[in-house]
Amino acid sequence: MSESSSLSSKVQRRLDATIDENLRVLGPIGVDVPAFLEQAASFTTGGKRLRASFCAAGFGSATGTSEHTEAVVRAAASIEFFHAAALVHDDIIDRSDTRRGAPSTHRAFARHHRASAWAGDETHFGLSAAILLGDLLLVWSDQLFVEACALVSPENAVRARAEFSKMRSEVTVGQYLDLVEEVAWPVVPIDARAFRAKTIAISKSARYSVEEPLVLGALLGGASDSHVEQIRSFGLPLGLAFQLRDDVLGVFGDEAVTGKPSGDDLREGKRTLMIAAAQELAAPDDSARLDELLGDPDLSDADITWMQSLIAESGGLQRTEDLISTSLREALTGLAAIELDSESRQLLEDLAERTAHRAH
Known part of the structure; x- marks a missing residue:
């Protein structure tokens, strides 16, 4: 396994673990919470992970080591959550229907509204839910960066x-x-x-x-x-x-x-x-x-x-x-x-x- 793919795997596991932990804690709040968080899981799976690679490379340039420490992995995952949040909000602003060959987040939530036969405007619901998911991704980004900082001086x-x-x-x-x-x-x-x-x-x-x-x-x-x-x-x-x-x-x-x-x-x-x-x-x-x-x-x-x-x-x-x-x-x-x-x-x-x- 190459160094970049090894890092990508570690970052993906940290993203998944964060979502899983939040699902465990937040899921019992309401029956509709899991579907909300599952969109986060879907949206943060895969991608180029260039930002994560640059974060690890920056750390290595300062320390002289290529080791992917837990601080590096959590910081890289934090940046990836931030990037995901930016994309969710950017797609709303740009009125984009697709992202990475799949429906953009607000479109996915609009489809969920329609499939659930709920009342009201599916488009407005999709936009509102996507804004909230982007905000939640920002919260997780901050959480992981705090954790990364706790692991260094x-x-x-x-x-x-x-x-x-x-x-x-x-x-x-x-x-x-x-x-x-x-x-x-x-x-x-x-x-x-x-x-x-x-x-x-x-x-x-x-x-x-x-x-x-x-x-x-x-x-x-x-x-x-x-x-x-x-x-x-x-x-x-x-x-x-x-x-x-x-x-x-x-x-x-x-x-x-x-x-x-x-x-x-x-x-x-x-x-x-x-x-x-x-x-x-x-x-x-x-x-x-x-x-x-x-x-x-x-x-x-x-x-x-x-x-x-x-x-x-x-x-x-x-x-x-x-x-x-x-x-x-x-x-x-x-x-x-x-x-x-x-x-x-x-x-x-x-x-x-x-x-x-x-x-x-």
Whole structure:
């Protein structure tokens, strides 16, 4: 078993154990509680576990060991619960029907309402239940991070807790900025959209997907301030590459691989760096039409095909791919400056390549 798959198994067992323990404690409260918690179990099964891998790699970079201690496993599981909560809430905001090839959480709860022949609006019930489940996942995330901090020195725990709080606050603000951007575009000049899109990409995703898991792991391992700053110089550009790849997959990804319909980001109106680049490079009429179509949930297949073609033919797609490559090179340059053992360096290099060139 590879190191990454070993970590994934340990993190999955910790996630499952947390849900099982909560089911044991909370299940007796009411007959409908088990179905609620079973959705949490379903939603947190599988996934790339990149954030968990970065957390463990950050810890290893500080301690010089590849051992997956219980503190690392609990911290990694905490980050995965946080990520799951963010996805549940994000799908509500984006009105997404699917996630990883299955109904999104609010859609799953709406189906449960319908199958149960309950009264009232199934859509409202689904949204309400999903909000609550996302909140509960955040509670479990915090619980596991507290447990992880209890397993390291008090000094390391204080630094890690402060970083964890900052991460969660920044992601929430980044999500709000993303929400604003989807409605503010008529008053934002085209030449200002790329900067705004990059700000959102960094605050909403780049930091918490790569940089923060690395830093949290390093802080739990007792990293010095200088080492943490070096880790950031690797993690932030790689996190941007991660989000830019996500943007590409959201428009051009294979549904059979990504688990989401091709062009889904176009229906959701995602104002990404790639969209900003396409609008900057396209003819004014084409740019205006892209503005008009973006965010229409009823886009036809022909509309999606036209938008995909414009983004590719205008050079927006290539500019994004170039920025991914530039960000990856910047991350690897930052990595080269960090004093690491050969095993840790190879692990981080492999994670960087996997992150920038992933297909889902």
